[in-house]
Amino acid sequence: VAQESDLIRRHFTGLGAARDDVLLGVGDDAAVLRAPDGCELVLTTDSLVEGVHFLPGSDPRSLGHRALAVNLSDCAAMGARPLWALLALTLPVADDDWLREFAAGFAALARAHEVALVGGNLTRGPLNIGVQLTGCVASGAAITRSGGRPGDWLCLTGTVGDAAAGRQPASGTLVNDDHRRFLRHRFEFPTPRVELGMALPGLASACIDISDGVRVDLERLAEASHCGLQIEVERLPLSAALRALHGENAWRLALSGGEDYELAIAVTETRLQPLLNRAAEKDVPCTPVGRLTAQSGAQWLRAGAVLEVSPGGFDHFAT
Amino acid sequence: VAQESDLIRRHFTGLGAARDDVLLGVGDDAAVLRAPDGCELVLTTDSLVEGVHFLPGSDPRSLGHRALAVNLSDCAAMGARPLWALLALTLPVADDDWLREFAAGFAALARAHEVALVGGNLTRGPLNIGVQLTGCVASGAAITRSGGRPGDWLCLTGTVGDAAAGRQPASGTLVNDDHRRFLRHRFEFPTPRVELGMALPGLASACIDISDGVRVDLERLAEASHCGLQIEVERLPLSAALRALHGENAWRLALSGGEDYELAIAVTETRLQPLLNRAAEKDVPCTPVGRLTAQSGAQWLRAGAVLEVSPGGFDHFAT
Numbered sequence: 001v002a003q004e005s006d007l008i009r010r011h012f013t014g015l016g017a018a019r020d021d022v023l024l025g026v027g028d029d030a031a032v033l034r035a036p037d038g039c040e041l042v043l044t045t046d047s048l049v050e051g052v053h054f055l056p057g058s059d060p061r062s063l064g065h066r067a068l069a070v071n072l073s074d075c076a077a078m079g080a081r082p083l084w085a086l087l088a089l090t091l092p093v094a095d096d097d098w099l100r101e102f103a104a105g106f107a108a109l110a111r112a113h114e115v116a117l118v119g120g121n122l123t124r125g126p127l128n129i130g131v132q133l134t135g136c137v138a139s140g141a142a143i144t145r146s147g148g149r150p151g152d153w154l155c156l157t158g159t160v161g162d163a164a165a166g167r168q169p170a171s172g173t174l175v176n177d178d179h180r181r182f183l184r185h186r187f188e189f190p191t192p193r194v195e196l197g198m199a200l201p202g203l204a205s206a207c208i209d210i211s212d213g214v215r216v217d218l219e220r221l222a223e224a225s226h227c228g229l230q231i232e233v234e235r236l237p238l239s240a241a242l243r244a245l246h247g248e249n250a251w252r253l254a255l256s257g258g259e260d261y262e263l264a265i266a267v268t269e270t271r272l273q274p275l276l277n278r279a280a281e282k283d284v285p286c287t288p289v290g291r292l293t294a295q296s297g298a299q300w301l302r303a304g305a306v307l308e309v310s311p312g313g314f315d316h317f318a319t
Numbered sequence: 320v321a322q323e324s325d326l327i328r329r330h331f332t333g334l335g336a337a338r339d340d341v342l343l344g345v346g347d348d349a350a351v352l353r354a355p356d357g358c359e360l361v362l363t364t365d366s367l368v369e370g371v372h373f374l375p376g377s378d379p380r381s382l383g384h385r386a387l388a389v390n391l392s393d394c395a396a397m398g399a400r401p402l403w404a405l406l407a408l409t410l411p412v413a414d415d416d417w418l419r420e421f422a423a424g425f426a427a428l429a430r431a432h433e434v435a436l437v438g439g440n441l442t443r444g445p446l447n448i449g450v451q452l453t454g455c456v457a458s459g460a461a462i463t464r465s466g467g468r469p470g471d472w473l474c475l476t477g478t479v480g481d482a483a484a485g486r487q488p489a490s491g492t493l494v495n496d497d498h499r500r501f502l503r504h505r506f507e508f509p510t511p512r513v514e515l516g517m518a519l520p521g522l523a524s525a526c527i528d529i530s531d532g533v534r535v536d537l538e539r540l541a542e543a544s545h546c547g548l549q550i551e552v553e554r555l556p557l558s559a560a561l562r563a564l565h566g567e568n569a570w571r572l573a574l575s576g577g578e579d580y581e582l583a584i585a586v587t588e589t590r591l592q593p594l595l596n597r598a599a600e601k602d603v604p605c606t607p608v609g610r611l612t613a614q615s616g617a618q619w620l621r622a623g624a625v626l627e628v629s630p631g632g633f634d635h636f637a638t
Binding site: 005023024028029030031032033034035039040041042043044045046047049050051052053074075077078080084086087088090118119120121123124125126128130132133134135137139142144145146207208209220224 | 324342343347348349351352353354359360361362363364365366368369370371372394396399403437438439440444447449451453454456458461463464465526528539543
């Protein structure tokens with residue numbers, strides 16, 4: 001017990017950004033924070049579990065990064081500014097080296113987005129990394145999944161499918177190492193779209209982060225918005241690495257893969273160009289891939305034909 | 320994946336109290352909340368891990384209760400009013416019956432203290448229950464561990480040692496079943512001192528919740544307050560059940576046992592009686608057990624002699 005509080009103090013005190021609104025951080029029964037005026041709070045929690053989200057022996061620096069990134073991505077999808085994080089870490093052994101690397105990965109991403117770690121909890125047990133993030137958004141300005149309307153464009157940030165490809169263990173084939181490294185990095189160190197997310201209020205109708213795959217998450221947004229959707233699969237933004245290494249399967253990985261932590265943004269016709277301009281200013285690729293429709297149901301088009309979707313993914317074409 | 324979001328919707332939507340300040344609850348990328356005016360926020364997180372905090376096969380209703388109770392206790396120790404909870408649940412199998420019971424235990428305690436569950440996350444893996452709680456306290460009024468001063472009385476709420484005794488599996492000896500049930504209940508359904516905690520601002524100098532045991536936690540409070548402490552072990556509030564079943568060992572369980580989730584409160588001489596009055600109004604037993612001292616170090620007195628404390632507990636008397 002005493003050892004656990006020592007470890008927390010040693011590795012988690014003052015981690016991330018220093019913020020004036022943190023009145024009391026790690027080390028008491030709870031943290032004390034000053035909320036910004038005129039804002040609503042945005043709260044989210046997401047966990048990484050060994051054997052589900054990562055393999056045993058994964059780079060702890062990547063795990064520190066990803067555990068925060070998945071929560072930053074949720075916060076960005078609401079149009080909110082991230083403020084404070086809490087960490088609930090369950091570890092099989094108290095390993096100082098592991099904790100140092102984990103904390104370094106977490107801290108680098110936290111500082112990049114001015115997030116302070118304000119509380120932590122360390123328990124022995126099977127590796128489980130829970131992060132909770134609090135953010136703020138101007139009152140009434142939060143973006144939800146449900147604000148989309150028929151005719152809205154659907155846009156994707158970045159490229160999709162890279163994380164699914166990068167997650168697969170390297171095979172022995174002679175392929176371009178730079179491409180392989182790129183995909184691996186996209187899986188291990190995803191880029192949450194925090195800055196663009198904060199620019200969405202006033203621009204976007206709806207937003208969701210792509211954690212479970214383009215197909216599942218776009219259909220969630222459409223359903224929450226009481227719309228259907230029509231997507232042209234050829235428009236999906238794919239990286240050169242994904243195209244080079246996965247050829248004809250690239251779009252399957254993009255649709256079903258998950259863990260990209262890109263944003264899917266619904267935007268009216270008149271706001272499409274302003275959104276694309278804003279994304280360009282922030283150096284974030286942003287690609288229109290289709291539209292929300294008044295007719296319910298999802299149409300995934302490829303080469304002008306509707307893809308047949310089975311529960312397991314996109315298995316074949318419909319005639 | 321789809322099944323997980325179904326389970327979350329089915330079991331966790333609208334769980335706990337209905338609150339006007341919850342603008343968007345379970346079901347989007349994050350919750351949206353309206354923070355009360357003129358308050359600071361209090362954030363805490365605590366987890367229950369199978370094999371560490373509970374045995375396999377534990378009553379899920381108790382786990383739902385305890386997972387929230389440990390966080391409510393942290394919040395109470397800060398003098399804060401609890402508002403919103405998030406749940407990060409890792410489960411080996413998606414078991415509807417288990418989830419229903421867990422949710423029932425969580426919800427009953429949440430409603431009793433007007434807490435809303437505003438977000439949830441469900442993952443497959445070894446059983447791990449993470450709860451995060453946000454509360455509020457008037458600006459500048461939060462109670463910390465570090466505000467104690469030499470001469471302050473140290474008081475304990477309720478009775479201590481019951482949870483440690485109740486955690487032990489029942490043996491076959493012929494003992495009073497009511498006593499055994501009482502101790503078991505104290506372990507499985509601890510009573511967080513939420514109402515008294517909210518009354519502490521303006522009364523208490525310092526406070527900590529007793530999660531790791533009276534000895535460890537009182538010494539933490541004293542150390543954070545840059546004081547020593549002197550406690551008379553005979554004053555520790557022990558239940559009739561603990562005395563009846565554990566006789567001479569009752570005080571050892573009380574000192575080292577942990578998981579009582581009672582409050583240890585430091586209070587000046589002049590505020591002692593007002594604190595005791597306030598506790599009596601709220602029907603919470605509150606017992607002075609000793610004082611903070613100017614001289615550093617901890618003195619645990621029994622029958623007028625100083626107990627010798629070894630790292631493993633209280634093993635023998637000093638001469």
